[in-house]
Amino acid sequence: MTRDVAVLGAGMHPWGKWGRSFVEYGTAAAREALADAGLDWRDIGSIVGADTVRGGYPGYVAGATFAKALGWQGARVASVYAACASGAQAIAAARAQILAGLADVALVVGADAAPKGFFRPAGGERPDDPDWLRFRLLGATNPTYFGLYARRRMAVHGDTPEDFALVKVKNAAMGALNPYARYRKRVTAEEVAASAVVADPLRLLDICATSDGGAALVLSSMDFARRHGVARPVRIRAVSTVTPRFPNTVLDLPDIATDSAATAEVAGETFRASIARAAYEEAGVGPEDLSLAEVYDLSTALELQWYEDLGLCGEGEGAKLLREGATAPGGRTPVNASGGLASFGEAVPAQAIAQVCELTWQLRGAAGDRQIADARVGISANQGLFGHGSSVVAVR
Amino acid sequence: MSRRGTPAAAGWFVGDGVGFRLLGTRCSSCTTVFFPREDAHCRNPYCTGGSLEEVPLSRKGHIWSYTDSRYRPPSPYVSNPELPWEPYALIAVELAAERLVVLGQAAPGVTVADLTVGMEVEVVPGVLHEDAETTWTTWHWRPTGVRA
Numbered sequence: 001m002t003r004d005v006a007v008l009g010a011g012m013h014p015w016g017k018w019g020r021s022f023v024e025y026g027t028a029a030a031r032e033a034l035a036d037a038g039l040d041w042r043d044i045g046s047i048v049g050a051d052t053v054r055g056g057y058p059g060y061v062a063g064a065t066f067a068k069a070l071g072w073q074g075a076r077v078a079s080v081y082a083a084c085a086s087g088a089q090a091i092a093a094a095r096a097q098i099l100a101g102l103a104d105v106a107l108v109v110g111a112d113a114a115p116k117g118f119f120r121p122a123g124g125e126r127p128d129d130p131d132w133l134r135f136r137l138l139g140a141t142n143p144t145y146f147g148l149y150a151r152r153r154m155a156v157h158g159d160t161p162e163d164f165a166l167v168k169v170k171n172a173a174m175g176a177l178n179p180y181a182r183y184r185k186r187v188t189a190e191e192v193a194a195s196a197v198v199a200d201p202l203r204l205l206d207i208c209a210t211s212d213g214g215a216a217l218v219l220s221s222m223d224f225a226r227r228h229g230v231a232r233p234v235r236i237r238a239v240s241t242v243t244p245r246f247p248n249t250v251l252d253l254p255d256i257a258t259d260s261a262a263t264a265e266v267a268g269e270t271f272r273a274s275i276a277r278a279a280y281e282e283a284g285v286g287p288e289d290l291s292l293a294e295v296y297d298l299s300t301a302l303e304l305q306w307y308e309d310l311g312l313c314g315e316g317e318g319a320k321l322l323r324e325g326a327t328a329p330g331g332r333t334p335v336n337a338s339g340g341l342a343s344f345g346e347a348v349p350a351q352a353i354a355q356v357c358e359l360t361w362q363l364r365g366a367a368g369d370r371q372i373a374d375a376r377v378g379i380s381a382n383q384g385l386f387g388h389g390s391s392v393v394a395v396r
Numbered sequence: 397m398s399r400r401g402t403p404a405a406a407g408w409f410v411g412d413g414v415g416f417r418l419l420g421t422r423c424s425s426c427t428t429v430f431f432p433r434e435d436a437h438c439r440n441p442y443c444t445g446g447s448l449e450e451v452p453l454s455r456k457g458h459i460w461s462y463t464d465s466r467y468r469p470p471s472p473y474v475s476n477p478e479l480p481w482e483p484y485a486l487i488a489v490e491l492a493a494e495r496l497v498v499l500g501q502a503a504p505g506v507t508v509a510d511l512t513v514g515m516e517v518e519v520v521p522g523v524l525h526e527d528a529e530t531t532w533t534t535w536h537w538r539p540t541g542v543r544a
């Protein structure tokens with residue numbers, strides 16, 4: 001029995017700082033995905049929204065908000081909060097409904113209007129929230145965690161700031177070709193090196209910005225796709241949504257400390273690696289089958305970490321893989337052909353959906369100037385606060 | 397006027413001078429140590445649960461990694477916007493006995509240029525910020541052998 005669902009449509013609102021509401025971005029992306037699928041909104045049996053915060057009610061507004069904006073039509077609705085993994089887990093919820101026979105065709109939407117500068121927790125005195133605590137007690141922003149990971153790689157694997165800069169150079173060159181990207185300009189290693197240090201050893205151009213943006217997908221059962229006249233759609237074959245295993249020994253956002261590894265056996269793989277492995281197992285593919293990967297390059301150094309966690313190379317070999325050109329267009333496994341978060345910036349509920357939009361266009365052979373030749377299998381990977389992480393495998 | 401010293405996080409540390417310690421909790425059943433303190437239930441999935449008792453953490457450890465904050469962090473971090481921003485270092489420290497990593501600010505005057513991964517550091521009392529009535533205290537990491 002196939003566990004595939006079809007991707008009938010993909011759409012985005014261009015990313016940037018547009019100063020409008022997340023509802024507008026999400027609705028625009030949804031309309032584009034519906035048009036791409038050749039479907040009317042009234043044909044949609046289920047809508048799943050990836051959550052953002054509005055009016056102090058985080059996590060309860062997205063699905064129905066987009067449904068209202070598109071026009072109430074009685075669809076089944078769900079909303080999903082999983083921090084940076086929200087989009088992928090919204091896809092997971094829609095896919096589960098389709099595979100369970102609860103809906104034939106579903107619309108998945110994520111959009112946000114991000115604040116300028118650093119992300120910060122909601123207001124008030126909330127010492128029971130680990131995210132609030134790390135800001136109050138340490139002033140530890142997201143980039144400081146990226147700085148810790150980068151410095152650790154330098155100490156353990158011998159990575160250099162020049163290696164990190166090459167990630168930005170590669171991703172910016174691809175983003176320059178993507179009409180949905182916020183930054184559409186090539187960047188040189190010299191420009192990265194000349195940008196201000198934000199969190200040693202990382203500089204401004206090593207770290208992704210906050211952004212506005214929206215992304216949407218129309219998913220359906222394989223039967224519906226056939227009835228709709230789409231014989232060979234791009235298919236989603238796996239969505240992993242695993243939690244870490246105790247003891248989690250890598251200091252993860254937003255925690256101030258790791259679990260103790262003194263009394264329980266430590267898993268042989270890190271949380272990030274387990275996210276990809278679960279997706280590979282579900283899809284029945286391995287890293288050697290990949291045509292491309294879209295990963296969360298929240299920082300340049302973190303992209304190198306993902307190479308290893310996806311199994312594209314061994315531990316500590318990420319920088320070598322990059323220098324060999326294996327992850328650039330034309331290489332063995334191009335990574336972030338979309339331009340990545342380096343070119344898009346973070347619009348939290350949208351970005352994991354945007355990754356799958358890019359996989360869809362690439363697998364259709366419809367990615368224009370940034371097309372990866374003969375793309376057949378793609379993976380996305382992301383990680384969000386509080387132990388969320390997801391990975392999607394799409395095939396054609 | 398003298399301000400009252402109050403921990404910025406209640407029950408996370410105790411003592412002063414060389415007697416200063418971070419405080420965690422330890423499960424009476426599986427002996428797992430938690431920091432920040434876990435007072436509700438043991439989070440070891442292999443443990444059927446025990447009582448959680450307060451325990452001081454090791455005073456010294458080795459640097460797992462470090463970075464700094466060159467731009468002013470947003471609230472709820474408290475800083476005076478009228479004063480120029482002074483970057484501070486953040487150090488993640490591996491405690492050998494507990495086999496866990498604890499993040500903290502470096503002691504004042506310690507910059508990233510003073511640090512290397514693997515270097516020994518010790519926990520020392522520090523000040524997070526002050527307001528009219530209260531000196532909010534915290535923990536800092538400082539390379540051993542360095543005097544403030």
Ligand SMILES: [Zn+2]
Nearest residue numbers: 423426438443
């Ligand atoms: Zn226990």
